[in-house]
Amino acid sequence: MPLSAAESEEDELSEIIVQAPEPRYVAATNRDRIGRVWVPVMINDRGPFRLVLDSGATHSAVIPSVASALQIPLDRSPPVKLLGVTGTAVVPAIRVDSLSVGDLLVAPSTLPVVNDVFGGAQGLLGVDGMADKRIYIDFRNDFINVSYSRNRRAAGGFDTVPFLKTEQQLLMVDARIGNLNIRAIIDTGAQASVGNEALRHALATRYVRKHNAIDEITGATGEMQPGTAANISTLSIGNLTLRGARVTFGDMHIFDHWKLRDEPILLIGMDVIGLLDTLVIDYRRRELHIRARISG
DSSP states (O other): OOOHHHHHHHHHHTTTOEEOOSSOSEEOOBTTBOOEEEEEEEETTEEEEEEEEOTTOSSOEEOHHHHHHTTOOTTSSOOEEEEOSSOEEEEOEEEESOEEETTEEEOSEEEEBOOSOSTTOSEEEOSTTOTTEEEEEETTTTEEEEEEOOOOOOOTTOEEEEOOOOTTOOOEEEEEETTEEEEEEEOTTOSSEEEOHHHHHHTTTTSOGGGOEEEEEEOTTSOEEEEEEEEOSEEEETTEEEESOEEEEOOOHHHHHTTOSSSOEEEEOHHHHTTEEEEEEETTTTEEEEEEOOOO
């Protein structure tokens, strides 16, 4: 299949992309693992530290070993309240002079310090400072680039999906499960895809009950909440359709916080996002540009 338009964009980025050694910064989803996006971030001009890209988080956070490496005691700043999918927690925080990757520079910044719940990463990179940025994530070629948005349309071979306006400034898009129209939140920091109870009730006759199982969802606070998991028939975002995605349904704390309890909502995690070939998040244009993975 011709990929000339996409290849030309990759050539343009080749000189500024951060190419990661194994273990990779960008991994696709397959049978054996859930994909991830680990971003090499400099903090106070030290590092890089590998942080999980979290499009569902307002602010960044780090684990205690990062604070130790930066030689910043945990008692210098007052604790902060951390919000996660499954609950809230009051945690220590550190004040840093700068946090940077690519064209992103956040300075100064207060970073919550949380226990290691990020699967080997050293924290998470939130969306603070991303309003005029463009994130290019290529699962096939294992690279990520954070740059200023040039306000350009999607390259050939990509589907464009606009963001919806929300009070919470979430990365929300229109989606469809079977023939049910829903709203979906793109959350690169979540491993699993999670639906609220309203979505479960709306799909009560559309998934196979005998495949239901009990899952536990762990948020950034480390708190766990149980949910009921099932495979859904088809999930469509723009012109892309995925089959057999697994969703855990539950009355998660985050849906209450976002005031999204009463309508069907799906939080799409890396178990689905990592099935893509390439994902572009253009915050200036308020668009996703997505390219499906090529079989074979």
